[in-house]
Amino acid sequence: MNLKDLSLIDLAKAIKERKISSYDATKYYIEKCKENAHLNAILEIYDDALENAKIMDEKIANGFEGKLAGVPVVIKDNILYKGKIASCSSKFLENYVAQYNADVVTKMLDAGAVIIGRANMDEFAMGSSTENSAFGITKNALDESRVPGGSSGGSACAVAAGMCPVALGTDTGGSIRQPSSYNGVVGIKPTYGRVSRYGVVAFASSIEQVGPITKNVKDNAYMLEVLSGGSEHDETSLKMDSCNFLLQIKGDIKGLKVGVLKEIEDAVKGLEVEKAYNDAKEFLANNGAQIIETSIPDFKLALPCYYIIAPAEATSNLGRFDGVKYSKRSQNAKDVDEIYIKSRSEGFGKEVKRRIMLGNFVLSSGYFDAYYNKAKKLQQKLKNEAKTVFEKCDVFILPTTTGEAFKIGEKMGDPVSMYKEDLFTILTNILGTPSISIPFGKGKNGLPLGLQIIADNLNEGVIYNVADFIEQNLREV
């Protein structure tokens, strides 16, 4: 059986029908991980993966059924899998062993998944290129001189290079969608609260979500069904069961109201992505969708809003890493204060330190109202503006990035230009709404560009329908 072109859904079906064993599938993907070691997408292949695949084969033989029965999966390095290292690609947590399973891991294991390894990322999910990993740069699956995007760069690269049929990422400001776009794969940031955050090392708690990265849209819908559902461990998870998103893929977008933002028309002018974005509008219009001009006037303020809220939460979330209970202790410390200071100085990378300082600044007394409170007010204003959009439109579209993947090292010296990488993706983290990135068009070097489809909260089904329609019909254009 040719596993290379098999989708996640087809692989799950083949294993279920015992046309291929979980063991053989797992072995195949582990081989692919090893073959692609030079991309540095996978930090560790778990040594018990094949063993677990064997166990799954027995279970399947005994009638076990699960959506992921025997299917190999890769997780991002900030998701806890009991007994395995979860380093967040930080030197500080290099040897940190998870003491319990994240809810998403439990859900996948319950569905029968075989978790084969953990993927590289920007340290603590802070970054847009995976260049902030303490364990080396991951390369773009399609052009090794370029970044894979970030922070879920390892996950996106692994899927694009065929090292796994699906990988989990986390998205705080675009960290699933931007690397998906750069590697030509499909990634969704679900509605905030759709997926439990329990067991995911927190960066910016109020805006981040776990989501799947897959080769195609239907796989993505299939996987999100496994991950979704409220959890008693996470108050912010929505108290509702998962749902079958595939049922909402209808193969038709006639009459669909697609919003385009006035602000974007200006923002894309002269950008590499301009043509692809305009092509997307045309494609949708040609296929029966109704294009509606609308507006989120404060669109551009989402970025500064994010760079206040996210560091503020991050600085608080990362306070626990002190080199005492867990996280690596400095060998050069002579007393308690030095344990704290030196462990942190040595353990955290540059970008993490930058955001910790930023966060402390915006929360400090005297600045709190001017920054954090203002950002929260702005967040509410953006939500209100988005509400008016969704009163008129079923979805709206945005480019995922300004252009194709940039060169390794190109933006490392310029944090602001790196932050602007998230210009188009950050909005939906601030809004909480779901947003997918699918490949749409090519850049000047023939590398993929991405299109985001955004719907109101809990309308992932609508998103998947549009995304799938584009995926199925675009090739024929």
Next chain:
Amino acid sequence: MQDFDIVIGLEVHSELKTNSKVFCSCANKFGQAPNTNCCPVCVGLPGALPVLNKKAVELVIKAGLTMDCEINDLAVFERKNYFYPDLAKAYQISQLVRPICIGGHIDLKDKSVRLNRIHLEEDAGKLVHGTQAIGTLIDYNRGGVPLMELVTEPDISSAEEAVEFLTNLRQKLIYAGVAECKMEQGGMRCDVNVSVKPKGSDKLGQRTEMKNLNSFKSVFRAINYEANRQMEVLRNGGKIIQETRKWDDNHGKSISMRKKETSSDYRYFPDPDLLAVEIPREDVETIKKSLPLMPDQLKSIYMNEYGLSEYESDILTKDKELSDYFNEVVEHFNNPKEVTNWILTEVLNRIKDEESAEIKISPCDLAKLLKLVEDKKVTRTNAKEMLTRIWENDENISSLEKEYGGRVDGEELKSIVEKIIANNSKAVEDYHTSDTPEKVFRWFTGQVMKETKGKANAQKAEEYIKELLK
């Protein structure tokens, strides 16, 4: 010499009486082996998330209702960020902008002390300072235990009032079932803010703070020491600096700990992991209805309906276990005055002698015993003996009743007295000649009791002895 007024404000932390901790399902229990009562949430492991224990919110509402607080319809949890080894996450989940309770008051004998707020937060772990070789160890068992923090307005003006306030507060919390306030286990801890100002002035002086006092006695001593220290400084032309001082109970003095200027900035912000808590009016009403009677309410029932004295009522309501006990006995034996007599003497004396708080006779048995006395089925003397046997050996009241029951009285008693007098002519003679005839008289009553196994009607026996010895 210049006279001063003392101004005191209190911040009181009480551990709430819940089954589990405030943000995880670990038991809320004291005294377990270090670090055995924790989970990913209360030791702040990466990825762990807090989930609010609604019971803790209910208890804080309960506390607030006993003190006439206003209950916020929306309460918000915030992160108080600071770095200390006993604080697992490097932030404490607490409340700043929207606490559960606002305002309220506690009435003392001579004044009403206004409250600023009551909020809910999590306790930190505990540092255990070992020998130099061992160093300091951390025990996270206490981490995540629910704490209510009550903050008063600066309405207290003496150490005596502060202790009266705390006694009253403690009583309320115990009565409402909100907290056990076991001071020796750190179940109630008090921060004291003290300042002094020229007598009659309405301008507050600079205050200092002493943290974590864990006995009323320390609070009393610390306030007096600190107030005197401040007055001394001012009289000598000095200035009070805003600072946190540590109370050293062993040496009876406070020592400067840190100046406020360099204190931490807590960088509070709403905890993104927790939802704001909506508190509907109906819920508050339901909780209000579920509140048990408070000590002052009980006191007024005891005095006005039961006819007890203020002194008696005070003793009975000082301790919830005791008033619960009293109420239950009265439920079965409706003579509050008699029940009070027995409890204040027989029961409390035994407790005092044993230095234990346990009443070793059930309310039901005590009621039965009093009924037996009332029905004259056993004598008062025998009843006391029965009480002792129940208390000490946990004996069965019905079998004791058989043993002691049946009172010797009337003609039967008279003939026994006659017989004893007839058989003891020497003693009869002694009675008439002795300088201390009452001693001989007591010997005769003793003989009667011995003969009747204590079942004689003592009063009647004395009458007969007197009559027959004439």
